[in-house]
Amino acid sequence: MGLQAVIGYGPAGAATAALLAEQGKRVRVIARSPRENEPGLEHVALDAADQAGLVEATKGATAIYSCASPPYHRWATDWPPLQDSICAAAETHGALLVSLGNLYGYGPVDGPLTENLPLAATGTKGRIRALLSGQAHALHDEGRIRVVEVRASDFFGPGVTDGGHLAARVVPNVLRGHKVQVLGDPDAPHSWTYIPDVARTLVAAAREEKAWGQTWHVPTGPPRSARVMVALLCEAAGVAPVAVQRLSPMLLNAGALVSPLLRELREVRYQFDLPFVLDSRAAQDFFDITPTREKDQAAATVAWWRDRLATVS
Structure with missing residues:
Protein backbone atom coordinates (compact mmCIF):
# COMPACT_ATOMS: atom_id res chain seq x y z
CA MET A 1 0.00 0.00 0.00
CA GLY A 2 1.37 3.43 -0.97
CA LEU A 3 1.19 6.76 0.81
CA GLN A 4 -1.48 7.06 3.48
CA ALA A 5 -2.84 10.59 3.77
CA VAL A 6 -4.59 11.48 7.03
CA ILE A 7 -6.63 14.69 6.97
CA GLY A 8 -7.06 16.21 10.40
CA TYR A 9 -4.93 15.75 13.50
CA GLY A 10 -7.49 15.72 16.25
CA PRO A 11 -7.83 12.62 18.45
CA ALA A 12 -9.02 10.34 15.63
CA GLY A 13 -6.54 11.60 13.05
CA ALA A 14 -3.62 11.41 15.48
CA ALA A 15 -4.51 7.88 16.61
CA THR A 16 -4.99 6.72 13.01
CA ALA A 17 -1.73 8.25 11.81
CA ALA A 18 0.16 6.71 14.73
CA LEU A 19 -1.32 3.26 14.06
CA LEU A 20 -0.45 3.43 10.36
CA ALA A 21 3.11 4.51 11.20
CA GLU A 22 3.42 1.63 13.68
CA GLN A 23 2.49 -0.72 10.85
CA GLY A 24 5.32 0.65 8.75
CA LYS A 25 3.19 2.71 6.36
CA ARG A 26 4.34 5.99 4.85
CA VAL A 27 2.04 8.56 6.42
CA ARG A 28 1.38 12.19 5.56
CA VAL A 29 -0.77 14.19 7.96
CA ILE A 30 -2.57 17.23 6.55
CA ALA A 31 -3.90 19.71 9.09
CA ARG A 32 -4.20 23.45 9.61
CA SER A 33 -1.56 23.80 12.31
CA PRO A 34 2.12 23.51 11.34
CA ARG A 35 4.06 20.75 13.07
CA GLU A 36 7.55 19.36 12.85
CA ASN A 37 7.92 16.02 11.11
CA GLU A 38 8.38 13.08 13.45
CA PRO A 39 9.45 9.47 12.97
CA GLY A 40 7.02 7.84 10.57
CA LEU A 41 4.91 10.97 10.13
CA GLU A 42 5.24 13.80 7.63
CA HIS A 43 3.21 16.88 8.54
CA VAL A 44 1.81 19.31 5.98
CA ALA A 45 0.10 22.53 7.13
CA LEU A 46 -2.90 23.17 4.90
CA ASP A 47 -6.56 24.08 5.04
CA ALA A 48 -8.01 20.92 3.49
CA ALA A 49 -10.87 22.95 2.01
CA ASP A 50 -8.29 24.37 -0.41
CA GLN A 51 -9.04 21.92 -3.21
CA ALA A 52 -6.00 22.61 -5.37
CA GLY A 53 -3.72 22.53 -2.35
CA LEU A 54 -5.20 19.28 -1.08
CA VAL A 55 -4.93 17.58 -4.47
CA GLU A 56 -1.25 18.51 -4.52
CA ALA A 57 -0.67 17.47 -0.89
CA THR A 58 -2.24 14.04 -1.41
CA LYS A 59 -0.32 13.22 -4.59
CA GLY A 60 0.75 9.59 -4.48
CA ALA A 61 -1.84 8.60 -1.87
CA THR A 62 -3.57 5.25 -2.23
CA ALA A 63 -5.81 5.94 0.77
CA ILE A 64 -7.12 9.20 2.21
CA TYR A 65 -8.46 9.12 5.77
CA SER A 66 -10.96 11.91 6.35
CA CYS A 67 -10.68 12.64 10.07
CA ALA A 68 -11.06 16.42 10.03
CA SER A 69 -14.05 18.32 11.30
CA PRO A 70 -14.84 22.05 11.17
CA PRO A 71 -15.69 23.97 14.36
CA TYR A 72 -18.95 22.65 15.79
CA HIS A 73 -20.94 25.81 15.14
CA ARG A 74 -19.70 26.10 11.52
CA TRP A 75 -20.67 22.69 10.20
CA ALA A 76 -23.38 24.03 7.87
CA THR A 77 -21.01 26.46 6.14
CA ASP A 78 -17.63 24.71 6.35
CA TRP A 79 -18.39 21.03 5.87
CA PRO A 80 -19.66 21.08 2.23
CA PRO A 81 -16.54 22.73 0.73
CA LEU A 82 -14.29 20.54 2.87
CA GLN A 83 -16.09 17.39 1.71
CA ASP A 84 -15.94 18.52 -1.93
CA SER A 85 -12.20 19.07 -1.63
CA ILE A 86 -11.56 15.67 -0.03
CA CYS A 87 -13.67 13.84 -2.62
CA ALA A 88 -11.90 15.70 -5.45
CA ALA A 89 -8.52 14.60 -4.09
CA ALA A 90 -9.68 10.98 -3.85
CA GLU A 91 -11.07 11.08 -7.39
CA THR A 92 -7.98 12.75 -8.85
CA HIS A 93 -5.60 10.16 -7.43
CA GLY A 94 -7.86 7.11 -7.52
CA ALA A 95 -7.35 6.85 -3.76
CA LEU A 96 -9.68 5.04 -1.41
CA LEU A 97 -11.59 7.50 0.79
CA VAL A 98 -11.90 6.25 4.35
CA SER A 99 -14.46 8.60 5.88
CA LEU A 100 -14.97 9.00 9.61
CA GLY A 101 -18.58 9.90 10.41
CA ASN A 102 -20.78 10.04 13.47
CA LEU A 103 -24.34 9.17 14.49
CA TYR A 104 -26.01 12.56 14.09
CA GLY A 105 -27.48 11.70 10.71
CA TYR A 106 -29.85 9.14 12.20
CA GLY A 107 -31.61 11.66 14.39
CA PRO A 108 -33.56 10.50 17.48
CA VAL A 109 -34.21 6.76 17.29
CA ASP A 110 -36.22 4.53 19.61
CA GLY A 111 -33.85 1.60 20.02
CA PRO A 112 -30.25 0.66 19.15
CA LEU A 113 -28.60 2.41 16.22
CA THR A 114 -27.69 0.05 13.37
CA GLU A 115 -26.05 0.79 10.03
CA ASN A 116 -29.21 0.08 8.02
CA LEU A 117 -31.29 2.80 9.68
CA PRO A 118 -32.36 5.72 7.47
CA LEU A 119 -30.56 9.02 7.88
CA ALA A 120 -33.64 10.88 9.05
CA ALA A 121 -32.22 13.69 11.18
CA THR A 122 -34.13 16.97 11.12
CA GLY A 123 -31.59 19.18 12.93
CA THR A 124 -29.00 21.20 11.04
CA LYS A 125 -25.94 19.18 12.08
CA GLY A 126 -27.70 15.88 11.54
CA ARG A 127 -28.86 16.90 8.06
CA ILE A 128 -25.31 17.99 7.18
CA ARG A 129 -23.86 14.64 8.23
CA ALA A 130 -26.56 12.81 6.28
CA LEU A 131 -25.88 14.94 3.21
CA LEU A 132 -22.13 14.31 3.36
CA SER A 133 -22.62 10.58 3.72
CA GLY A 134 -25.08 10.45 0.84
CA GLN A 135 -22.80 12.43 -1.45
CA ALA A 136 -19.77 10.24 -0.80
CA HIS A 137 -21.69 7.01 -1.31
CA ALA A 138 -23.29 8.38 -4.48
CA LEU A 139 -19.83 9.06 -5.91
CA HIS A 140 -18.85 5.51 -5.02
CA ASP A 141 -21.93 4.12 -6.74
CA GLU A 142 -21.13 6.18 -9.85
CA GLY A 143 -17.64 4.68 -9.92
CA ARG A 144 -15.94 8.04 -9.46
CA ILE A 145 -14.35 7.21 -6.11
CA ARG A 146 -14.07 4.27 -3.76
CA VAL A 147 -15.33 5.00 -0.26
CA VAL A 148 -15.86 3.24 3.03
CA GLU A 149 -17.52 5.05 5.92
CA VAL A 150 -16.92 4.37 9.60
CA ARG A 151 -19.24 5.93 12.19
CA ALA A 152 -18.47 6.38 15.88
CA SER A 153 -20.33 7.51 18.96
CA ASP A 154 -18.90 10.08 21.39
CA PHE A 155 -15.12 9.82 21.57
CA PHE A 156 -13.49 8.74 24.80
CA GLY A 157 -9.88 8.00 25.66
CA SER A 191 -22.41 4.38 24.00
CA TRP A 192 -18.86 5.72 24.32
CA THR A 193 -16.43 4.88 21.51
CA TYR A 194 -12.81 4.43 22.58
CA ILE A 195 -10.51 6.42 20.32
CA PRO A 196 -7.90 3.68 19.66
CA ASP A 197 -10.76 1.45 18.50
CA VAL A 198 -11.73 4.18 16.01
CA ALA A 199 -8.23 4.04 14.52
CA ARG A 200 -8.23 0.23 14.44
CA THR A 201 -11.52 0.20 12.55
CA LEU A 202 -10.53 2.87 10.04
CA VAL A 203 -7.33 1.00 9.19
CA ALA A 204 -9.12 -2.35 8.98
CA ALA A 205 -11.81 -0.88 6.72
CA ALA A 206 -9.15 0.41 4.34
CA ARG A 207 -7.54 -2.99 4.19
CA GLU A 208 -10.70 -5.04 3.50
CA GLU A 209 -11.90 -4.44 -0.06
CA LYS A 210 -15.18 -6.26 0.64
CA ALA A 211 -15.97 -3.56 3.20
CA TRP A 212 -15.82 -0.74 0.66
CA GLY A 213 -18.99 0.96 -0.45
CA GLN A 214 -20.56 0.30 2.94
CA THR A 215 -20.99 1.96 6.33
CA TRP A 216 -19.70 0.41 9.55
CA HIS A 217 -20.04 1.27 13.23
CA VAL A 218 -16.85 1.29 15.26
CA PRO A 219 -16.77 -1.69 17.65
CA THR A 220 -17.98 -0.16 20.88
CA GLY A 221 -18.56 -1.71 24.29
CA VAL A 277 -27.08 2.95 22.13
CA LEU A 278 -24.78 2.01 19.25
CA ASP A 279 -25.04 -1.49 17.77
CA SER A 280 -21.63 -2.42 16.35
CA ARG A 281 -22.00 -6.18 15.99
CA ALA A 282 -21.70 -6.10 12.20
CA ALA A 283 -18.25 -4.50 12.29
CA GLN A 284 -17.11 -6.64 15.20
CA ASP A 285 -17.95 -9.78 13.24
CA PHE A 286 -16.68 -8.60 9.84
CA PHE A 287 -13.39 -7.10 10.98
CA ASP A 288 -12.91 -9.43 13.96
CA ILE A 289 -12.35 -6.43 16.23
CA THR A 290 -13.33 -6.64 19.87
CA PRO A 291 -13.79 -3.36 21.74
CA THR A 292 -10.99 -2.61 24.18
Whole structure:
Protein backbone atom coordinates (compact mmCIF):
# COMPACT_ATOMS: atom_id res chain seq x y z
CA MET A 1 0.00 0.00 0.00
CA GLY A 2 1.37 3.43 -0.97
CA LEU A 3 1.19 6.76 0.81
CA GLN A 4 -1.48 7.06 3.48
CA ALA A 5 -2.84 10.59 3.77
CA VAL A 6 -4.59 11.48 7.03
CA ILE A 7 -6.63 14.69 6.97
CA GLY A 8 -7.06 16.21 10.40
CA TYR A 9 -4.93 15.75 13.50
CA GLY A 10 -7.49 15.72 16.25
CA PRO A 11 -7.83 12.62 18.45
CA ALA A 12 -9.02 10.34 15.63
CA GLY A 13 -6.54 11.60 13.05
CA ALA A 14 -3.62 11.41 15.48
CA ALA A 15 -4.51 7.88 16.61
CA THR A 16 -4.99 6.72 13.01
CA ALA A 17 -1.73 8.25 11.81
CA ALA A 18 0.16 6.71 14.73
CA LEU A 19 -1.32 3.26 14.06
CA LEU A 20 -0.45 3.43 10.36
CA ALA A 21 3.11 4.51 11.20
CA GLU A 22 3.42 1.63 13.68
CA GLN A 23 2.49 -0.72 10.85
CA GLY A 24 5.32 0.65 8.75
CA LYS A 25 3.19 2.71 6.36
CA ARG A 26 4.34 5.99 4.85
CA VAL A 27 2.04 8.56 6.42
CA ARG A 28 1.38 12.19 5.56
CA VAL A 29 -0.77 14.19 7.96
CA ILE A 30 -2.57 17.23 6.55
CA ALA A 31 -3.90 19.71 9.09
CA ARG A 32 -4.20 23.45 9.61
CA SER A 33 -1.56 23.80 12.31
CA PRO A 34 2.12 23.51 11.34
CA ARG A 35 4.06 20.75 13.07
CA GLU A 36 7.55 19.36 12.85
CA ASN A 37 7.92 16.02 11.11
CA GLU A 38 8.38 13.08 13.45
CA PRO A 39 9.45 9.47 12.97
CA GLY A 40 7.02 7.84 10.57
CA LEU A 41 4.91 10.97 10.13
CA GLU A 42 5.24 13.80 7.63
CA HIS A 43 3.21 16.88 8.54
CA VAL A 44 1.81 19.31 5.98
CA ALA A 45 0.10 22.53 7.13
CA LEU A 46 -2.90 23.17 4.90
CA ASP A 47 -6.56 24.08 5.04
CA ALA A 48 -8.01 20.92 3.49
CA ALA A 49 -10.87 22.95 2.01
CA ASP A 50 -8.29 24.37 -0.41
CA GLN A 51 -9.04 21.92 -3.21
CA ALA A 52 -6.00 22.61 -5.37
CA GLY A 53 -3.72 22.53 -2.35
CA LEU A 54 -5.20 19.28 -1.08
CA VAL A 55 -4.93 17.58 -4.47
CA GLU A 56 -1.25 18.51 -4.52
CA ALA A 57 -0.67 17.47 -0.89
CA THR A 58 -2.24 14.04 -1.41
CA LYS A 59 -0.32 13.22 -4.59
CA GLY A 60 0.75 9.59 -4.48
CA ALA A 61 -1.84 8.60 -1.87
CA THR A 62 -3.57 5.25 -2.23
CA ALA A 63 -5.81 5.94 0.77
CA ILE A 64 -7.12 9.20 2.21
CA TYR A 65 -8.46 9.12 5.77
CA SER A 66 -10.96 11.91 6.35
CA CYS A 67 -10.68 12.64 10.07
CA ALA A 68 -11.06 16.42 10.03
CA SER A 69 -14.05 18.32 11.30
CA PRO A 70 -14.84 22.05 11.17
CA PRO A 71 -15.69 23.97 14.36
CA TYR A 72 -18.95 22.65 15.79
CA HIS A 73 -20.94 25.81 15.14
CA ARG A 74 -19.70 26.10 11.52
CA TRP A 75 -20.67 22.69 10.20
CA ALA A 76 -23.38 24.03 7.87
CA THR A 77 -21.01 26.46 6.14
CA ASP A 78 -17.63 24.71 6.35
CA TRP A 79 -18.39 21.03 5.87
CA PRO A 80 -19.66 21.08 2.23
CA PRO A 81 -16.54 22.73 0.73
CA LEU A 82 -14.29 20.54 2.87
CA GLN A 83 -16.09 17.39 1.71
CA ASP A 84 -15.94 18.52 -1.93
CA SER A 85 -12.20 19.07 -1.63
CA ILE A 86 -11.56 15.67 -0.03
CA CYS A 87 -13.67 13.84 -2.62
CA ALA A 88 -11.90 15.70 -5.45
CA ALA A 89 -8.52 14.60 -4.09
CA ALA A 90 -9.68 10.98 -3.85
CA GLU A 91 -11.07 11.08 -7.39
CA THR A 92 -7.98 12.75 -8.85
CA HIS A 93 -5.60 10.16 -7.43
CA GLY A 94 -7.86 7.11 -7.52
CA ALA A 95 -7.35 6.85 -3.76
CA LEU A 96 -9.68 5.04 -1.41
CA LEU A 97 -11.59 7.50 0.79
CA VAL A 98 -11.90 6.25 4.35
CA SER A 99 -14.46 8.60 5.88
CA LEU A 100 -14.97 9.00 9.61
CA GLY A 101 -18.58 9.90 10.41
CA ASN A 102 -20.78 10.04 13.47
CA LEU A 103 -24.34 9.17 14.49
CA TYR A 104 -26.01 12.56 14.09
CA GLY A 105 -27.48 11.70 10.71
CA TYR A 106 -29.85 9.14 12.20
CA GLY A 107 -31.61 11.66 14.39
CA PRO A 108 -33.56 10.50 17.48
CA VAL A 109 -34.21 6.76 17.29
CA ASP A 110 -36.22 4.53 19.61
CA GLY A 111 -33.85 1.60 20.02
CA PRO A 112 -30.25 0.66 19.15
CA LEU A 113 -28.60 2.41 16.22
CA THR A 114 -27.69 0.05 13.37
CA GLU A 115 -26.05 0.79 10.03
CA ASN A 116 -29.21 0.08 8.02
CA LEU A 117 -31.29 2.80 9.68
CA PRO A 118 -32.36 5.72 7.47
CA LEU A 119 -30.56 9.02 7.88
CA ALA A 120 -33.64 10.88 9.05
CA ALA A 121 -32.22 13.69 11.18
CA THR A 122 -34.13 16.97 11.12
CA GLY A 123 -31.59 19.18 12.93
CA THR A 124 -29.00 21.20 11.04
CA LYS A 125 -25.94 19.18 12.08
CA GLY A 126 -27.70 15.88 11.54
CA ARG A 127 -28.86 16.90 8.06
CA ILE A 128 -25.31 17.99 7.18
CA ARG A 129 -23.86 14.64 8.23
CA ALA A 130 -26.56 12.81 6.28
CA LEU A 131 -25.88 14.94 3.21
CA LEU A 132 -22.13 14.31 3.36
CA SER A 133 -22.62 10.58 3.72
CA GLY A 134 -25.08 10.45 0.84
CA GLN A 135 -22.80 12.43 -1.45
CA ALA A 136 -19.77 10.24 -0.80
CA HIS A 137 -21.69 7.01 -1.31
CA ALA A 138 -23.29 8.38 -4.48
CA LEU A 139 -19.83 9.06 -5.91
CA HIS A 140 -18.85 5.51 -5.02
CA ASP A 141 -21.93 4.12 -6.74
CA GLU A 142 -21.13 6.18 -9.85
CA GLY A 143 -17.64 4.68 -9.92
CA ARG A 144 -15.94 8.04 -9.46
CA ILE A 145 -14.35 7.21 -6.11
CA ARG A 146 -14.07 4.27 -3.76
CA VAL A 147 -15.33 5.00 -0.26
CA VAL A 148 -15.86 3.24 3.03
CA GLU A 149 -17.52 5.05 5.92
CA VAL A 150 -16.92 4.37 9.60
CA ARG A 151 -19.24 5.93 12.19
CA ALA A 152 -18.47 6.38 15.88
CA SER A 153 -20.33 7.51 18.96
CA ASP A 154 -18.90 10.08 21.39
CA PHE A 155 -15.12 9.82 21.57
CA PHE A 156 -13.49 8.74 24.80
CA GLY A 157 -9.88 8.00 25.66
CA PRO A 158 -6.29 9.29 25.43
CA GLY A 159 -5.99 12.50 23.43
CA VAL A 160 -9.68 13.41 23.70
CA THR A 161 -9.79 16.85 25.30
CA ASP A 162 -12.62 18.77 23.65
CA GLY A 163 -16.29 18.57 24.50
CA GLY A 164 -18.07 18.32 27.81
CA HIS A 165 -18.72 14.60 27.95
CA LEU A 166 -15.82 12.49 29.25
CA ALA A 167 -13.00 14.90 28.49
CA ALA A 168 -11.62 18.15 29.89
CA ARG A 169 -14.59 18.93 32.10
CA VAL A 170 -14.70 15.44 33.64
CA VAL A 171 -11.40 13.57 33.94
CA PRO A 172 -9.37 16.36 35.61
CA ASN A 173 -12.12 16.72 38.20
CA VAL A 174 -12.02 12.98 38.85
CA LEU A 175 -8.27 13.12 39.41
CA ARG A 176 -8.72 15.99 41.87
CA GLY A 177 -11.59 14.27 43.69
CA HIS A 178 -14.05 16.98 42.68
CA LYS A 179 -17.67 16.53 41.68
CA VAL A 180 -18.47 16.08 38.00
CA GLN A 181 -21.27 17.75 36.06
CA VAL A 182 -22.48 16.12 32.85
CA LEU A 183 -24.80 17.02 30.02
CA GLY A 184 -28.16 15.29 30.22
CA ASP A 185 -29.34 12.46 32.46
CA PRO A 186 -26.31 11.00 34.27
CA ASP A 187 -28.08 7.63 34.46
CA ALA A 188 -29.14 7.32 30.80
CA PRO A 189 -27.40 4.44 28.95
CA HIS A 190 -24.94 5.85 26.41
CA SER A 191 -22.41 4.38 24.00
CA TRP A 192 -18.86 5.72 24.32
CA THR A 193 -16.43 4.88 21.51
CA TYR A 194 -12.81 4.43 22.58
CA ILE A 195 -10.51 6.42 20.32
CA PRO A 196 -7.90 3.68 19.66
CA ASP A 197 -10.76 1.45 18.50
CA VAL A 198 -11.73 4.18 16.01
CA ALA A 199 -8.23 4.04 14.52
CA ARG A 200 -8.23 0.23 14.44
CA THR A 201 -11.52 0.20 12.55
CA LEU A 202 -10.53 2.87 10.04
CA VAL A 203 -7.33 1.00 9.19
CA ALA A 204 -9.12 -2.35 8.98
CA ALA A 205 -11.81 -0.88 6.72
CA ALA A 206 -9.15 0.41 4.34
CA ARG A 207 -7.54 -2.99 4.19
CA GLU A 208 -10.70 -5.04 3.50
CA GLU A 209 -11.90 -4.44 -0.06
CA LYS A 210 -15.18 -6.26 0.64
CA ALA A 211 -15.97 -3.56 3.20
CA TRP A 212 -15.82 -0.74 0.66
CA GLY A 213 -18.99 0.96 -0.45
CA GLN A 214 -20.56 0.30 2.94
CA THR A 215 -20.99 1.96 6.33
CA TRP A 216 -19.70 0.41 9.55
CA HIS A 217 -20.04 1.27 13.23
CA VAL A 218 -16.85 1.29 15.26
CA PRO A 219 -16.77 -1.69 17.65
CA THR A 220 -17.98 -0.16 20.88
CA GLY A 221 -18.56 -1.71 24.29
CA PRO A 222 -21.89 -2.00 26.11
CA PRO A 223 -23.68 1.28 26.82
CA ARG A 224 -22.81 2.82 30.16
CA SER A 225 -24.28 5.83 31.90
CA ALA A 226 -22.10 8.82 32.62
CA ARG A 227 -22.31 7.91 36.29
CA VAL A 228 -20.92 4.44 35.63
CA MET A 229 -18.16 5.80 33.38
CA VAL A 230 -17.09 8.28 36.07
CA ALA A 231 -17.00 5.44 38.59
CA LEU A 232 -14.73 3.44 36.26
CA LEU A 233 -12.42 6.44 35.95
CA CYS A 234 -12.34 6.86 39.72
CA GLU A 235 -11.43 3.21 40.16
CA ALA A 236 -8.67 3.47 37.55
CA ALA A 237 -7.33 6.61 39.22
CA GLY A 238 -7.42 5.06 42.68
CA VAL A 239 -9.55 7.87 44.07
CA ALA A 240 -12.73 7.78 46.10
CA PRO A 241 -15.98 7.96 44.09
CA VAL A 242 -17.00 11.52 43.21
CA ALA A 243 -20.47 12.99 42.92
CA VAL A 244 -21.99 13.11 39.44
CA GLN A 245 -24.58 15.80 38.78
CA ARG A 246 -26.61 16.91 35.79
CA LEU A 247 -25.76 20.31 34.39
CA SER A 248 -28.70 22.59 35.01
CA PRO A 249 -30.79 23.06 31.83
CA MET A 250 -31.38 26.65 32.96
CA LEU A 251 -27.64 27.30 33.08
CA LEU A 252 -27.16 25.62 29.71
CA ASN A 253 -29.82 27.82 28.15
CA ALA A 254 -28.28 30.91 29.69
CA GLY A 255 -24.83 29.90 28.48
CA ALA A 256 -26.18 29.31 24.98
CA LEU A 257 -26.87 33.03 24.72
CA VAL A 258 -23.13 33.71 24.60
CA SER A 259 -21.54 30.38 23.61
CA PRO A 260 -21.88 29.05 20.04
CA LEU A 261 -20.93 25.57 21.27
CA LEU A 262 -23.67 25.47 23.90
CA ARG A 263 -26.19 26.75 21.35
CA GLU A 264 -25.31 23.91 19.01
CA LEU A 265 -25.52 21.30 21.76
CA ARG A 266 -29.24 21.92 22.11
CA GLU A 267 -29.82 20.03 18.84
CA VAL A 268 -28.26 16.84 20.21
CA ARG A 269 -29.48 16.97 23.81
CA TYR A 270 -31.64 13.91 23.08
CA GLN A 271 -28.44 11.85 22.88
CA PHE A 272 -27.82 12.49 26.59
CA ASP A 273 -31.34 12.81 27.96
CA LEU A 274 -32.45 9.45 26.55
CA PRO A 275 -30.79 6.06 25.95
CA PHE A 276 -28.31 6.40 23.08
CA VAL A 277 -27.08 2.95 22.13
CA LEU A 278 -24.78 2.01 19.25
CA ASP A 279 -25.04 -1.49 17.77
CA SER A 280 -21.63 -2.42 16.35
CA ARG A 281 -22.00 -6.18 15.99
CA ALA A 282 -21.70 -6.10 12.20
CA ALA A 283 -18.25 -4.50 12.29
CA GLN A 284 -17.11 -6.64 15.20
CA ASP A 285 -17.95 -9.78 13.24
CA PHE A 286 -16.68 -8.60 9.84
CA PHE A 287 -13.39 -7.10 10.98
CA ASP A 288 -12.91 -9.43 13.96
CA ILE A 289 -12.35 -6.43 16.23
CA THR A 290 -13.33 -6.64 19.87
CA PRO A 291 -13.79 -3.36 21.74
CA THR A 292 -10.99 -2.61 24.18
CA ARG A 293 -11.80 -3.73 27.72
CA GLU A 294 -13.45 -1.04 29.84
CA LYS A 295 -10.83 -1.22 32.58
CA ASP A 296 -8.06 -0.83 30.02
CA GLN A 297 -9.86 2.14 28.47
CA ALA A 298 -10.19 3.85 31.84
CA ALA A 299 -6.60 3.09 32.87
CA ALA A 300 -5.12 4.46 29.64
CA THR A 301 -7.32 7.55 29.79
CA VAL A 302 -6.38 8.32 33.39
CA ALA A 303 -2.67 7.80 32.64
CA TRP A 304 -2.82 10.13 29.63
CA TRP A 305 -4.58 12.86 31.59
CA ARG A 306 -2.16 12.57 34.50
CA ASP A 307 0.76 13.09 32.14
CA ARG A 308 -1.00 16.02 30.45
CA LEU A 309 -1.86 17.77 33.71
CA ALA A 310 1.65 17.24 35.06
CA THR A 311 3.07 18.84 31.91
CA VAL A 312 0.87 21.93 32.00
CA SER A 313 0.98 22.50 35.76
